[in-house]
Amino acid sequence: MKTRIQELRKQRGLSQEGLAEALGVTRQTVISLEKEKYVASLELAFKISRLFELPIEEIFLYKEEK
Amino acid sequence: MENNNNFDMEGAKKEYMLKHMLYAVYLLGGIIMMLLKFTNIDYIAKLEGRALVQYETLSAVFTVIGAVGILRMLKLLKNEKLLKKYITRSKDERNIMLSNKAMSIAVNISFIAALILDVYYLPINITVSNTIIYFACFILFVYTVVYFILNKIM
CATH class of the missing domain: 1.10.287 (Helix Hairpins)
Known part of the structure:
Protein backbone atom coordinates (compact mmCIF):
# COMPACT_ATOMS: atom_id res chain seq x y z
CA MET A 1 0.00 0.00 0.00
CA LYS A 2 1.41 3.33 -1.04
CA THR A 3 1.38 6.21 1.42
CA ARG A 4 2.07 9.92 1.37
CA ILE A 5 3.21 9.98 4.97
CA GLN A 6 6.76 11.09 4.21
CA GLU A 7 5.58 13.81 1.83
CA LEU A 8 3.01 15.13 4.31
CA ARG A 9 5.42 14.97 7.21
CA LYS A 10 8.03 17.03 5.35
CA GLN A 11 5.39 19.55 4.25
CA ARG A 12 4.58 20.19 7.90
CA GLY A 13 8.25 20.38 8.88
CA LEU A 14 8.07 17.38 11.18
CA SER A 15 10.94 15.04 11.92
CA GLN A 16 10.35 11.28 12.04
CA GLU A 17 10.86 11.45 15.80
CA GLY A 18 8.35 14.28 16.09
CA LEU A 19 5.76 12.44 14.06
CA ALA A 20 6.35 9.28 16.10
CA GLU A 21 5.81 11.15 19.34
CA ALA A 22 2.68 12.81 18.05
CA LEU A 23 1.25 9.44 17.03
CA GLY A 24 2.44 7.57 20.14
CA VAL A 25 4.56 5.11 18.16
CA THR A 26 8.29 4.51 17.79
CA ARG A 27 10.47 6.15 15.18
CA GLN A 28 11.08 2.69 13.66
CA THR A 29 7.36 2.38 12.98
CA VAL A 30 7.30 5.74 11.20
CA ILE A 31 10.31 4.65 9.12
CA SER A 32 8.58 1.37 8.23
CA LEU A 33 5.39 3.21 7.31
CA GLU A 34 7.24 5.66 5.07
CA LYS A 35 9.14 2.85 3.37
CA GLU A 36 5.81 1.09 2.87
CA LYS A 37 7.16 -2.00 4.63
CA TYR A 38 4.44 -1.87 7.26
CA VAL A 39 0.70 -1.36 6.93
CA ALA A 40 -0.77 0.75 9.72
CA SER A 41 -3.66 -0.61 11.75
CA LEU A 42 -7.04 1.07 11.37
CA GLU A 43 -6.52 2.88 14.65
CA LEU A 44 -3.13 4.21 13.65
CA ALA A 45 -4.44 5.17 10.21
CA PHE A 46 -7.16 7.23 11.86
CA LYS A 47 -4.62 8.91 14.15
CA ILE A 48 -2.47 9.80 11.14
CA SER A 49 -5.51 11.11 9.30
CA ARG A 50 -6.47 13.35 12.25
CA LEU A 51 -2.92 14.56 12.68
CA PHE A 52 -2.57 15.62 9.05
CA GLU A 53 -6.19 16.76 8.90
CA LEU A 54 -6.77 14.81 5.71
CA PRO A 55 -9.06 11.90 4.87
CA ILE A 56 -7.47 8.45 5.07
CA GLU A 57 -7.87 7.92 1.30
CA GLU A 58 -5.63 10.93 0.63
CA ILE A 59 -2.87 9.53 2.80
CA PHE A 60 -3.05 5.79 2.08
CA LEU A 61 -3.39 4.87 -1.58
CA TYR A 62 -5.01 1.46 -1.88
CA LYS A 63 -4.17 -0.36 -5.07
CA GLU A 64 -6.72 -3.03 -5.98
CA GLU A 65 -5.33 -6.37 -7.18
CA LYS A 66 -6.49 -7.37 -10.63
CA MET B 1 -2.46 20.13 13.44
CA ASP B 92 3.88 0.12 19.55
CA GLU B 93 1.72 -2.00 17.25
CA ARG B 94 4.56 -2.83 14.90
CA ASN B 95 6.73 -4.06 17.79
CA ILE B 96 3.85 -6.19 19.10
CA MET B 97 3.37 -7.67 15.63
CA LEU B 98 7.10 -8.42 15.31
CA SER B 99 7.17 -9.99 18.76
CA ASN B 100 4.21 -12.26 17.94
CA LYS B 101 5.75 -13.27 14.61
CA ALA B 102 9.10 -14.00 16.26
CA MET B 103 7.37 -16.14 18.91
CA SER B 104 5.43 -18.02 16.26
CA ILE B 105 8.60 -18.67 14.22
CA ALA B 106 10.46 -19.75 17.40
CA VAL B 107 7.70 -22.26 18.24
CA ASN B 108 7.80 -23.67 14.70
CA ILE B 109 11.59 -23.94 14.66
CA SER B 110 11.57 -25.59 18.12
CA PHE B 111 9.00 -28.12 16.99
CA ILE B 112 10.90 -29.00 13.80
CA ALA B 113 14.19 -29.21 15.75
CA ALA B 114 12.52 -31.52 18.28
CA LEU B 115 11.30 -33.83 15.50
CA ILE B 116 14.75 -33.95 13.91
CA LEU B 117 16.41 -34.65 17.28
CA ASP B 118 13.80 -37.31 18.03
CA VAL B 119 14.57 -39.17 14.81
CA TYR B 120 18.32 -38.77 15.44
CA TYR B 121 18.13 -40.19 18.99
CA LEU B 122 15.76 -43.05 18.11
CA PRO B 123 18.50 -45.64 17.45
CA ILE B 124 20.82 -44.20 20.14
CA ASN B 125 18.69 -43.72 23.24
CA ILE B 126 14.93 -44.43 23.13
CA THR B 127 14.28 -42.68 26.48
CA VAL B 128 15.77 -39.40 25.28
CA SER B 129 13.91 -39.75 22.00
CA ASN B 130 10.61 -40.33 23.82
CA THR B 131 11.21 -37.34 26.12
CA ILE B 132 11.81 -35.09 23.16
CA ILE B 133 8.71 -36.19 21.28
CA TYR B 134 6.50 -35.97 24.37
CA PHE B 135 7.76 -32.44 24.99
CA ALA B 136 7.12 -31.46 21.38
CA CYS B 137 3.58 -32.87 21.64
CA PHE B 138 3.10 -30.94 24.87
CA ILE B 139 4.04 -27.67 23.14
CA LEU B 140 1.56 -28.43 20.36
CA PHE B 141 -1.13 -29.28 22.88
CA VAL B 142 -0.61 -26.03 24.81
CA TYR B 143 -0.67 -24.06 21.55
CA THR B 144 -3.95 -25.73 20.52
CA VAL B 145 -5.58 -25.07 23.89
CA VAL B 146 -4.49 -21.43 23.98
CA TYR B 147 -5.62 -20.91 20.38
CA PHE B 148 -9.02 -22.47 21.19
CA ILE B 149 -9.45 -20.29 24.28
CA LEU B 150 -8.46 -17.10 22.46
CA ASN B 151 -10.76 -17.98 19.58
CA LYS B 152 -13.68 -18.25 21.98
CA ILE B 153 -13.03 -15.09 23.97
CA MET B 154 -12.09 -12.75 21.12
Whole structure:
Protein backbone atom coordinates (compact mmCIF):
# COMPACT_ATOMS: atom_id res chain seq x y z
CA MET A 1 0.00 0.00 0.00
CA LYS A 2 1.41 3.33 -1.04
CA THR A 3 1.38 6.21 1.42
CA ARG A 4 2.07 9.92 1.37
CA ILE A 5 3.21 9.98 4.97
CA GLN A 6 6.76 11.09 4.21
CA GLU A 7 5.58 13.81 1.83
CA LEU A 8 3.01 15.13 4.31
CA ARG A 9 5.42 14.97 7.21
CA LYS A 10 8.03 17.03 5.35
CA GLN A 11 5.39 19.55 4.25
CA ARG A 12 4.58 20.19 7.90
CA GLY A 13 8.25 20.38 8.88
CA LEU A 14 8.07 17.38 11.18
CA SER A 15 10.94 15.04 11.92
CA GLN A 16 10.35 11.28 12.04
CA GLU A 17 10.86 11.45 15.80
CA GLY A 18 8.35 14.28 16.09
CA LEU A 19 5.76 12.44 14.06
CA ALA A 20 6.35 9.28 16.10
CA GLU A 21 5.81 11.15 19.34
CA ALA A 22 2.68 12.81 18.05
CA LEU A 23 1.25 9.44 17.03
CA GLY A 24 2.44 7.57 20.14
CA VAL A 25 4.56 5.11 18.16
CA THR A 26 8.29 4.51 17.79
CA ARG A 27 10.47 6.15 15.18
CA GLN A 28 11.08 2.69 13.66
CA THR A 29 7.36 2.38 12.98
CA VAL A 30 7.30 5.74 11.20
CA ILE A 31 10.31 4.65 9.12
CA SER A 32 8.58 1.37 8.23
CA LEU A 33 5.39 3.21 7.31
CA GLU A 34 7.24 5.66 5.07
CA LYS A 35 9.14 2.85 3.37
CA GLU A 36 5.81 1.09 2.87
CA LYS A 37 7.16 -2.00 4.63
CA TYR A 38 4.44 -1.87 7.26
CA VAL A 39 0.70 -1.36 6.93
CA ALA A 40 -0.77 0.75 9.72
CA SER A 41 -3.66 -0.61 11.75
CA LEU A 42 -7.04 1.07 11.37
CA GLU A 43 -6.52 2.88 14.65
CA LEU A 44 -3.13 4.21 13.65
CA ALA A 45 -4.44 5.17 10.21
CA PHE A 46 -7.16 7.23 11.86
CA LYS A 47 -4.62 8.91 14.15
CA ILE A 48 -2.47 9.80 11.14
CA SER A 49 -5.51 11.11 9.30
CA ARG A 50 -6.47 13.35 12.25
CA LEU A 51 -2.92 14.56 12.68
CA PHE A 52 -2.57 15.62 9.05
CA GLU A 53 -6.19 16.76 8.90
CA LEU A 54 -6.77 14.81 5.71
CA PRO A 55 -9.06 11.90 4.87
CA ILE A 56 -7.47 8.45 5.07
CA GLU A 57 -7.87 7.92 1.30
CA GLU A 58 -5.63 10.93 0.63
CA ILE A 59 -2.87 9.53 2.80
CA PHE A 60 -3.05 5.79 2.08
CA LEU A 61 -3.39 4.87 -1.58
CA TYR A 62 -5.01 1.46 -1.88
CA LYS A 63 -4.17 -0.36 -5.07
CA GLU A 64 -6.72 -3.03 -5.98
CA GLU A 65 -5.33 -6.37 -7.18
CA LYS A 66 -6.49 -7.37 -10.63
CA MET B 1 -2.46 20.13 13.44
CA GLU B 2 -3.69 18.03 16.33
CA ASN B 3 -1.05 16.65 18.66
CA ASN B 4 -1.88 13.37 20.35
CA ASN B 5 0.22 13.77 23.46
CA ASN B 6 -2.21 12.67 26.17
CA PHE B 7 0.24 10.51 28.11
CA ASP B 8 -1.04 9.49 31.53
CA MET B 9 2.25 9.21 33.46
CA GLU B 10 0.75 8.02 36.76
CA GLY B 11 -1.36 5.37 35.05
CA ALA B 12 1.64 4.30 32.99
CA LYS B 13 3.78 3.93 36.14
CA LYS B 14 1.15 1.74 37.82
CA GLU B 15 0.73 -0.42 34.72
CA TYR B 16 4.50 -0.75 34.32
CA MET B 17 4.95 -1.80 37.96
CA LEU B 18 2.19 -4.41 37.75
CA LYS B 19 3.63 -5.91 34.56
CA HIS B 20 7.07 -6.17 36.11
CA MET B 21 5.94 -7.74 39.37
CA LEU B 22 7.14 -10.98 37.78
CA TYR B 23 10.68 -9.97 38.73
CA ALA B 24 9.64 -9.91 42.37
CA VAL B 25 8.37 -13.46 41.91
CA TYR B 26 11.71 -14.50 40.40
CA LEU B 27 13.61 -12.86 43.26
CA LEU B 28 11.36 -14.40 45.92
CA GLY B 29 11.56 -17.78 44.26
CA GLY B 30 15.35 -17.62 44.09
CA ILE B 31 15.66 -16.60 47.74
CA ILE B 32 13.24 -19.30 48.89
CA MET B 33 15.21 -21.89 46.93
CA MET B 34 18.44 -20.70 48.60
CA LEU B 35 16.85 -20.79 52.07
CA LEU B 36 15.37 -24.24 51.50
CA LYS B 37 18.89 -25.55 51.01
CA PHE B 38 19.45 -25.02 54.76
CA THR B 39 16.41 -27.09 55.64
CA ASN B 40 16.37 -30.85 55.72
CA ILE B 41 13.25 -31.51 53.68
CA ASP B 42 13.08 -34.71 51.64
CA TYR B 43 13.41 -33.00 48.27
CA ILE B 44 16.65 -31.21 49.22
CA ALA B 45 18.11 -34.27 50.96
CA LYS B 46 17.73 -36.31 47.76
CA LEU B 47 19.69 -33.79 45.67
CA GLU B 48 23.31 -34.65 45.07
CA GLY B 49 26.04 -34.27 42.48
CA ARG B 50 24.88 -32.66 39.24
CA ALA B 51 21.29 -32.31 40.45
CA LEU B 52 22.45 -30.26 43.45
CA VAL B 53 24.65 -28.06 41.25
CA GLN B 54 21.71 -27.50 38.90
CA TYR B 55 19.46 -26.59 41.84
CA GLU B 56 22.00 -24.08 43.17
CA THR B 57 22.55 -22.60 39.74
CA LEU B 58 18.82 -22.18 39.18
CA SER B 59 18.31 -20.48 42.53
CA ALA B 60 21.20 -18.10 41.78
CA VAL B 61 19.88 -17.36 38.28
CA PHE B 62 16.34 -16.62 39.54
CA THR B 63 17.74 -14.35 42.26
CA VAL B 64 19.91 -12.44 39.81
CA ILE B 65 17.15 -12.10 37.18
CA GLY B 66 14.74 -10.88 39.85
CA ALA B 67 17.20 -8.42 41.40
CA VAL B 68 18.34 -6.98 38.06
CA GLY B 69 14.74 -6.72 36.85
CA ILE B 70 13.64 -4.86 39.97
CA LEU B 71 16.62 -2.50 39.93
CA ARG B 72 15.96 -1.72 36.25
CA MET B 73 12.29 -1.16 37.04
CA LEU B 74 13.13 1.28 39.85
CA LYS B 75 15.58 3.14 37.58
CA LEU B 76 12.94 3.53 34.89
CA LEU B 77 10.28 4.66 37.36
CA LYS B 78 12.57 7.51 38.48
CA ASN B 79 13.21 8.68 34.91
CA GLU B 80 9.89 9.69 33.32
CA LYS B 81 11.39 10.39 29.89
CA LEU B 82 12.91 6.90 29.71
CA LEU B 83 9.73 5.33 31.07
CA LYS B 84 7.63 7.06 28.41
CA LYS B 85 9.99 5.80 25.69
CA TYR B 86 9.86 2.27 27.08
CA ILE B 87 6.06 2.21 27.29
CA THR B 88 5.70 3.68 23.79
CA ARG B 89 8.00 0.93 22.50
CA SER B 90 6.13 -1.83 24.33
CA LYS B 91 2.72 -0.62 23.10
CA ASP B 92 3.88 0.12 19.55
CA GLU B 93 1.72 -2.00 17.25
CA ARG B 94 4.56 -2.83 14.90
CA ASN B 95 6.73 -4.06 17.79
CA ILE B 96 3.85 -6.19 19.10
CA MET B 97 3.37 -7.67 15.63
CA LEU B 98 7.10 -8.42 15.31
CA SER B 99 7.17 -9.99 18.76
CA ASN B 100 4.21 -12.26 17.94
CA LYS B 101 5.75 -13.27 14.61
CA ALA B 102 9.10 -14.00 16.26
CA MET B 103 7.37 -16.14 18.91
CA SER B 104 5.43 -18.02 16.26
CA ILE B 105 8.60 -18.67 14.22
CA ALA B 106 10.46 -19.75 17.40
CA VAL B 107 7.70 -22.26 18.24
CA ASN B 108 7.80 -23.67 14.70
CA ILE B 109 11.59 -23.94 14.66
CA SER B 110 11.57 -25.59 18.12
CA PHE B 111 9.00 -28.12 16.99
CA ILE B 112 10.90 -29.00 13.80
CA ALA B 113 14.19 -29.21 15.75
CA ALA B 114 12.52 -31.52 18.28
CA LEU B 115 11.30 -33.83 15.50
CA ILE B 116 14.75 -33.95 13.91
CA LEU B 117 16.41 -34.65 17.28
CA ASP B 118 13.80 -37.31 18.03
CA VAL B 119 14.57 -39.17 14.81
CA TYR B 120 18.32 -38.77 15.44
CA TYR B 121 18.13 -40.19 18.99
CA LEU B 122 15.76 -43.05 18.11
CA PRO B 123 18.50 -45.64 17.45
CA ILE B 124 20.82 -44.20 20.14
CA ASN B 125 18.69 -43.72 23.24
CA ILE B 126 14.93 -44.43 23.13
CA THR B 127 14.28 -42.68 26.48
CA VAL B 128 15.77 -39.40 25.28
CA SER B 129 13.91 -39.75 22.00
CA ASN B 130 10.61 -40.33 23.82
CA THR B 131 11.21 -37.34 26.12
CA ILE B 132 11.81 -35.09 23.16
CA ILE B 133 8.71 -36.19 21.28
CA TYR B 134 6.50 -35.97 24.37
CA PHE B 135 7.76 -32.44 24.99
CA ALA B 136 7.12 -31.46 21.38
CA CYS B 137 3.58 -32.87 21.64
CA PHE B 138 3.10 -30.94 24.87
CA ILE B 139 4.04 -27.67 23.14
CA LEU B 140 1.56 -28.43 20.36
CA PHE B 141 -1.13 -29.28 22.88
CA VAL B 142 -0.61 -26.03 24.81
CA TYR B 143 -0.67 -24.06 21.55
CA THR B 144 -3.95 -25.73 20.52
CA VAL B 145 -5.58 -25.07 23.89
CA VAL B 146 -4.49 -21.43 23.98
CA TYR B 147 -5.62 -20.91 20.38
CA PHE B 148 -9.02 -22.47 21.19
CA ILE B 149 -9.45 -20.29 24.28
CA LEU B 150 -8.46 -17.10 22.46
CA ASN B 151 -10.76 -17.98 19.58
CA LYS B 152 -13.68 -18.25 21.98
CA ILE B 153 -13.03 -15.09 23.97
CA MET B 154 -12.09 -12.75 21.12
